[in-house]
Amino acid sequence: MTRPRLLVLASTFPVRPDDGVPAFVLDLARHEAEEFDTVVLTPRVRGAAADEVVDGVRVVRYPYFPRRFEDLADGAILDNLRARRSRVLQVPSLLVAQYLAVRRAVRSGRPDVVHAHWAVPQALVATLAAPRVPMVVTTHGGDVYALRGALLVRLKRWVLERAAHVTTVNGEMRQRLTAWGVPAARTSVVPMGVEPGPAAAARARTARTAGRVVAVGRLVEKKGFAVLLDALRRVDDVAWELVVVGDGPLRAQLEQRAAGLPVTFVGQRGKEEVLEALASAEVVAMPSVPAANGDQEGLPVTLLEAAAVGAAVVASDLPGIRDVVRDDVSGLLVPPGDVVALAAALRRALSDSDGRARWQAGAERAAEPYAGDHIGARYRAVLRDAAGRGTD
Known part of the structure; x- marks a missing residue:
């Protein structure tokens, strides 16, 4: 036929x-x-x-x-x-x-x-x-x-x-x-x-790093990385490091904004390395915001990858994202662009080991239909x- x-x-x-x-x-x-x-x-x-x-x-x-x-x-x-x-x-x-x-x-x-x-x-x-x-x-x-x-x-x-x-x-x-x-x-x-096989393999071979926050995405306005840096600057009572995976037109601005903070920009990486970075995180941050021209996330594939590796996700409460992340079930949701709320959620995610375990399990379940x-x-x-x- x-x-x-x-x-x-x-x-x-x-x-x-x-x-x-x-x-x-x-x-x-x-x-x-x-x-x-x-x-x-x-x-x-x-x-x-x-x-x-x-x-x-x-x-x-x-x-x-x-x-x-x-x-x-x-x-x-x-x-x-x-x-x-x-x-x-x-x-x-x-x-x-x-x-x-x-x-x-x-x-x-x-x-x-x-x-x-x-x-x-x-x-x-x-x-x-x-x-x-x-x-x-x-x-x-x-x-x-x-x-x-x-x-x-x-x-x-x-x-x-x-x-x-x-x-x-x-x-x-x-x-x-x-x-x-x-x-x-x-x-x-x-x-x-999202392909569950590569995600499971990355999780199996990668150890989580205490205090590590990972953010993945193109360095553009709608990803909200400027908000993330401002929020993490407020988290001074919990040890943390941020790894940013991705590249884009805002990189130089974001590197200047991160001055003095334990932040590493590793640039664009292949899918296998992205999955390993997500699996290494105690917390994956998705601080997306609507851009000035109205552009915003639909449903980031990186969010599905983070869920598939069983990451504890802190994300903005936007359409699409909330389809995967249910607040305090499969992660934490915060109002987009709210630096104070994001800092509080990151502090909680970094310090609450029981909560992280619950959100990780919830994220894995949330990834299954995708x-x-x-x-x-x-x-x-x-x-x-x-x-x-x-x-x-």
């Missing part, structure tokens, strides 16, 4: 599976490839092969700007634009190149369904370049919470109303989409997943349905 064909569109994708770039699109594509002949189409980045097969998934990368200057898609596009405004010159070229690449992929591969990660630009481009192919759109956070101008919201509504199905990673995002007019019957909450096999099966069902009925 001929397998159905799937074209996956993404703008953030690793060069290598363990190079530190968020790999949730690749992880999910592996599960999608269990049923679909899967091709991922993504922008070119330095050091990446133009066409390769990774664990049964074909990955095709297209050029979009002169190679010497081509860096808009190295990481998160919105963050890269904020870090250097001149990168806006690459946006039109990226859109045109993606449009042409999708057209070529549709002509040559004849996909039965498209899975577009992020409403803008991927779903927008697919709507224009492949209007006859059913499309599933997955919104991750920034494409719903940010880009809030009236014209951009109308554009996103136009795209999402034409999708066969739209998934979001938390319920509050789904409510926003239905408020925009996207039919509720064509939306669902299906987050990204196992990659389970999430992959849910996405395959959505794609199967979309491919079978087309768009309405």
Whole structure:
């Protein structure tokens, strides 16, 4: 029997599976490839092969700007634009190149369904370049919470109303989409997943370090690392050290803010090292905040990884995060941006060994529904349905 064909569109994708770039699109594509002949189409980045097969998934990368200057898609596009405004010159070229690449992929591969990660630009481009192919759109956070101008919201509504199905990673995002007019019957909450095997292996080989707080993520405003540093500066009655895993445009500012504190910035690390860092922590901090432009977390994959290694999590009380962390059950929740409350929660987590044990066990239980096999099966069902009925 001929397998159905799937074209996956993404703008953030690793060069290598363990190079530190968020790999949730690749992880999910592996599960999608269990049923679909899967091709991922993504922008070119330095050091990446133009066409390769990774664990049964074909990955095709297209050029979009002169190679010497081509860096808009190295990481998160919105963050890269904020870090250097001149990168806006690459946006039109990226859109045109993606449009042409999708057209070529549709002509040559004849996909039965498209899975577009992020409403803008991927779903927008697919709507224009492949209007006859059913499309599933997955919104991750920034494409719903940010880009809030009236014209951009109308554009996103136009795209999402034409999708066969739209998934979001938390319920509050789904409510926003239905408020925009996207039919509720064509939306669902299906987050990204976490692979329990590597998480369990990292926990088994890694000893927890007394007093260690670990924070993982891109060094951008919505991660809230400035709030974390200010909070930890208030924790002067409990021994602690902070390890920050990640890189980004705010690194220099954050390093200055951490002056005099026992803080180590280790930069971007691969998934295996990230899991080991999370497993080594007595406390994992997720101090996320809404950014000035409205961007905020959808459901951080790092949070799922922290839960999967059985970490005691202190996190901001935001949609998506609270789906995993129940206050005093699977971690501690604090109001986003509240330095005093975060300091109190960190002090409690560092000093209350009984509480940590309870939250660690609760986090492991909370991670179970997000196992990659389970999430992959849910996405395959959505794609199967979309491919079978087309768009309405």
